[in-house]
Amino acid sequence: xxxxxxxxxxxxxxxxxxxxxxxxxxxxxxxxxxxxxxxxxxxxxxxxxxxxxxxxxxxxxxxxxxxxxxxxxxxxxxxxxxxxxxxxxxxxxxxxxxxxxxxxxxxxxxxxxxxxxxxxxxxxxxxxxxxxxxxxxxxxxxxxxxxxxxxxxxxxxxxxxxxxxxxxxxxxxxxxxxxxxxxxxxxxxxxxxxxxxxxxxxxxxxxxxxxxxxxxxxxxxxxxxxxxxxxxxxxxxxxxxxxxxxxxxxxxxxxxxxxxxxxxxxxxxxxxxxxxxxxxxxxxxxxxxxxxxxxxxxxxxxxxxxxxxxxxxxxxxxxxxxxxxxxxxxxxxxxxxxxxxxxxxxxxxxxxxxxxxxxxxxxxxxxxxxxxxxxxxxxxxxxxxxxxxxxxxxxxxxxxxxxxxxxxxxxxxxxxxxxxxxxxxxxxxxxxxxxxxxxxxxxxxxxxxxxxxxxxxxxxxxxxxxxxxxxxxxxxxxxxxxxxxxxxxxxxxxxxxxxxxxxxxxxxxxxxxxxxxxxxxxxxxxxxxxxxxxxx
Amino acid sequence: xxxxxxxxxxxxxxxxxxxxxxxxxxxxxxxxxxxxxxxxxxxxxxxxxxxxxxxxxxxxxxxxxxxxxxxxxxxxxxxxxxxxxxxxxxxxxxxxxxxxxxxxxxxxxxxxxxxxxxxxxxxxxxxxxxxxxxxxxxxxxxxxxxxxxxxxxxxxxxxxxxxxxxxxxxxxxxxxxxxxxxxxxxxxxxxxxxxxxxxxxxxxxxxxxxxxxxxxxxxxxxxxxxxxxxxxxxxxxxxxxxxxxxxxxxxxxxxxxxxxxxxxxxxxxxxxxxxxxxxxxxxxxxxxxxxxxxxxxxxxxxxxxxxxxxxxxxxxx
Numbered sequence: 001x002x003x004x005x006x007x008x009x010x011x012x013x014x015x016x017x018x019x020x021x022x023x024x025x026x027x028x029x030x031x032x033x034x035x036x037x038x039x040x041x042x043x044x045x046x047x048x049x050x051x052x053x054x055x056x057x058x059x060x061x062x063x064x065x066x067x068x069x070x071x072x073x074x075x076x077x078x079x080x081x082x083x084x085x086x087x088x089x090x091x092x093x094x095x096x097x098x099x100x101x102x103x104x105x106x107x108x109x110x111x112x113x114x115x116x117x118x119x120x121x122x123x124x125x126x127x128x129x130x131x132x133x134x135x136x137x138x139x140x141x142x143x144x145x146x147x148x149x150x151x152x153x154x155x156x157x158x159x160x161x162x163x164x165x166x167x168x169x170x171x172x173x174x175x176x177x178x179x180x181x182x183x184x185x186x187x188x189x190x191x192x193x194x195x196x197x198x199x200x201x202x203x204x205x206x207x208x209x210x211x212x213x214x215x216x217x218x219x220x221x222x223x224x225x226x227x228x229x230x231x232x233x234x235x236x237x238x239x240x241x242x243x244x245x246x247x248x249x250x251x252x253x254x255x256x257x258x259x260x261x262x263x264x265x266x267x268x269x270x271x272x273x274x275x276x277x278x279x280x281x282x283x284x285x286x287x288x289x290x291x292x293x294x295x296x297x298x299x300x301x302x303x304x305x306x307x308x309x310x311x312x313x314x315x316x317x318x319x320x321x322x323x324x325x326x327x328x329x330x331x332x333x334x335x336x337x338x339x340x341x342x343x344x345x346x347x348x349x350x351x352x353x354x355x356x357x358x359x360x361x362x363x364x365x366x367x368x369x370x371x372x373x374x375x376x377x378x379x380x381x382x383x384x385x386x387x388x389x390x391x392x393x394x395x396x397x398x399x400x401x402x403x404x405x406x407x408x409x410x411x412x413x414x415x416x417x418x419x420x421x422x423x424x425x426x427x428x429x430x431x432x433x434x435x436x437x438x439x440x441x442x443x444x445x446x447x448x449x450x451x452x453x454x455x456x457x458x459x460x461x462x463x464x465x466x467x468x469x470x471x472x473x474x475x476x477x478x479x480x481x482x483x484x485x486x487x488x489x490x491x492x493x494x495x496x497x498x499x500x501x502x503x504x505x506x507x508x509x510x511x512x513x514x515x516x517x518x519x520x521x522x523x524x525x526x527x528x529x530x531x532x533x534x535x536x
Numbered sequence: 537x538x539x540x541x542x543x544x545x546x547x548x549x550x551x552x553x554x555x556x557x558x559x560x561x562x563x564x565x566x567x568x569x570x571x572x573x574x575x576x577x578x579x580x581x582x583x584x585x586x587x588x589x590x591x592x593x594x595x596x597x598x599x600x601x602x603x604x605x606x607x608x609x610x611x612x613x614x615x616x617x618x619x620x621x622x623x624x625x626x627x628x629x630x631x632x633x634x635x636x637x638x639x640x641x642x643x644x645x646x647x648x649x650x651x652x653x654x655x656x657x658x659x660x661x662x663x664x665x666x667x668x669x670x671x672x673x674x675x676x677x678x679x680x681x682x683x684x685x686x687x688x689x690x691x692x693x694x695x696x697x698x699x700x701x702x703x704x705x706x707x708x709x710x711x712x713x714x715x716x717x718x719x720x721x722x723x724x725x726x727x728x729x730x731x732x733x734x735x736x737x738x739x740x741x742x743x744x745x746x747x748x749x750x751x752x753x754x755x756x757x758x759x760x761x762x763x764x765x766x767x768x769x770x771x772x773x774x775x776x777x778x779x780x781x782x783x784x785x786x787x788x789x790x791x792x793x794x795x796x797x798x799x800x801x802x803x804x805x806x807x808x809x810x811x812x813x814x815x816x817x818x819x820x821x822x823x824x825x826x827x828x829x830x831x832x833x834x835x836x837x838x839x840x841x842x843x844x845x846x847x848x849x850x851x852x853x
Contacts, residue, residue, distance in 0.1 A: 468685035506546060518681045524574020
């Protein structure tokens with residue numbers, strides 16, 4: 001989605017949907033939402049046939065859910081019947097039999113969805129890797145890459161679909177009997193492009209209820225949308241000028257310039273992704289639907305692990321719920337736990353258990369972002385740092401205690417935050433670089449010709465951003481940091497403003513609107529920037 | 537009902553505030569033309585011209601501002617003109633450019649370079665331009681929203697532009713067919729929105745007693761006979777004079793020297809040749825006053841000297 005399409009969405013599509021939604025009787029409103037979602041998807045699809053993948057995912061998800069529900073009801077029926085005749089041992093056998101069948105059905109559904117995702121997203125990556133291996137071995141390869149168009153939002157709706165099937169399997173939710181309602185859950189238009197990745201229990205009830213939104217929902221929704229636009233158009237799209245110049249011609253730059261570009265990209269990514277999520281959450285709120293938060297002041301984090309609890313929260317929660325926990329309670333990990341306690345000691349057992357459960361999480365995290373080795377490296381980078389953090393925790397606690405330093409002292413907290421920033425900036429450098437080799441080259445080039453004076457001698461002004469652009473970015477970041485500080489300590493600001501007096505409400509709306517109209521990076525000298533995460 | 541009233545009041549207040557910002561933006565741009573950058577500079581430029589001082593207004597895309605030099609028209613015939621061409625100008629912009637010009641000027645002739653009549657940016661952008669251009673016209677704060685940047689970046693000098701004509705010295709020869717206008721009966725189709733906006737432009741010209749002239753500049757990359765046929769048919773249908781420089785050899789364009797980008801645009805040398813032919817055409821067909829020697833236009837002579845200096849510098853390498 002380009003900035004241009006985003007503006008059309010906010011100015012034309014969203015108001016029309018709202019109007020139609022309010023005119024529709026409550027019990028049919030969910031159908032209106034489904035209709036908007038289909039229209040929205042068709043409008044953004046580069047090829048109409050790509051909607052077939054989404055339709056396929058909806059069918060698979062829905063009918064696997066129905067199948068699992070049918071198995072559960074059959075299981076209950078057999079248990080009821082056996083209770084009259086054979087007793088408890090028979091019940092155990094029935095449960096085990098149905099558990100195996102249900103597991104098979106779930107695995108079938110998950111594999112089906114994953115193979116579509118993998119086929120579309122990783123086929124070329126596999127071909128490239130195989131060709132490189134064969135070439136390395138001196139063999140020629142007849143395999144060639146093919147042009148594949150990724151369906152919009154496939155990485156997001158696939159995870160949501162898998163989560164739904166797993167929740168039905170575990171009995172956390174009941175299977176949705178209506179195919180159309182399952183479709184709406186998977187393709188609700190504000191969230192289809194970049195998430196947040198919702199669980200059925202998060203949103204389904206609100207989506208289907210069609211309740212009339214309250215006045216505060218309307219005001220809070222629009223404030224959130226304008227706030228998101230501010231982050232994207234005033235800050236992120238300006239930084240994109242510098243970031244693309246340095247990363248696209250990375251061989252021409254070194255030292256401070258590369259370091260600044262890594263910081264700039266991190267801020268750009270945060271402002272853009274969290275800004276778009278603000279627009280998504282605000283859009284949902286206009287219909288009275290509260291979507292889960294995806295960011296919670298990530299730059300306040302004191303460790304890499306905490307960063308991932310505050311950054312792209314719904315992805316982290318998904319991995320935790322559907323990979324980390326199942327692996328943690330799997331037979332292999334249980335067996336290791338038993339063996340470790342006897343032979344390796346508590347510390348090592350805990351460490352290896354964490355590693356066993358976290359490794360697939362971070363491998364999947366890397367792979368989810370795309371078909372590049374640099375993304376896999378990105379996942380492994382955080383895996384290593386988090387395991388290292390766990391490994392040195394006892395030593396660190398002992399050192400702090402010996403030095404009589406409080407873990408809550410402001411100096412230590414500040415040091416930890418700065419350390420986490422370094423970790424984040426380095427990670428994003430590899431994430432944005434054009435491949436792993438480019439990432440390594442850029443990282444090494446930071447230490448070449450490093451001259452701190454480049455920060456103020458005008459060097460940075462030759463990177464696509466003018467002094468005015470830097471001023472707008474710095475002022476914008478200060479405002480975002482101040483709002484983040486209030487959110488961190490007092491909760492949602494948009495809801496509080498929506499419930500405040502009219503002059504304050506309108507004042508905030510006008511301030512945001514005029515900040516956008518006057519200071520956004522649009523018009524001469526700027527280009528419309530595509531959403532970064534929509535590409536994943 | 538109460539909520540509806542509140543909603544209306546919200547928007548009225550918003551537009552009132554936007555109006556205030558627009559008045560401020562217009563005042564700032566009038567006093568500091570260098571504060572406006574990029575394509576919007578043309579709007580600021582034409583708005584800053586002395587009231588009722590122009591007899592000819594040029595409209596069009598880059599083909600216009602690289603082909604027609606107002607300072608040459610002034611030097612040769614004393615015609616006071618301004619080139620309102622913008623790079624990739626869309627016809628919606630053309631219409632509002634003309635409206636902007638007509639706020640302060642009463643031209644006798646409006647010359648439209650025709651290349652933009654074939655431009656179709658697609659449905660979405662057409663919708664956005666159709667909605668956005670009137671908003672930018674009535675609320676100039678939206679057009680000049682970047683003027684705050686000059687506080688940090690400093691104003692940009694206007695020295696490279698002579699009544700909308702920038703001096704381009706680059707030479708990149710055109711090596712294609714010299715006879716690119718091969719007669720044919722086929723007709724290039726113009727997009728539907730062109731007809732709509734051309735109607736509006738014609739009516740606006742008529743309302744302001746300005747004649748409209750369609751001109752196709754010399755450009756082997758942009759023009760062909762099917763385009764000529766379409767334009768000739770359009771001009772005939774609405775009784776508008778049409779002058780196709782691609783079919784007029786008088787300019788004597790040397791494609792080795794007179795283009796800056798392989799036949800897409802003319803450079804200074806090409807523009808001066810084409811402007812000379814257009815000047816003769818205007819003198820033959822229109823009664824445009826010669827303002828040379830008039831006190832009101834004394835600053836034109838100063839600008840002409842600067843233009844000659846820039847042109848001499850360019851022509852002498």
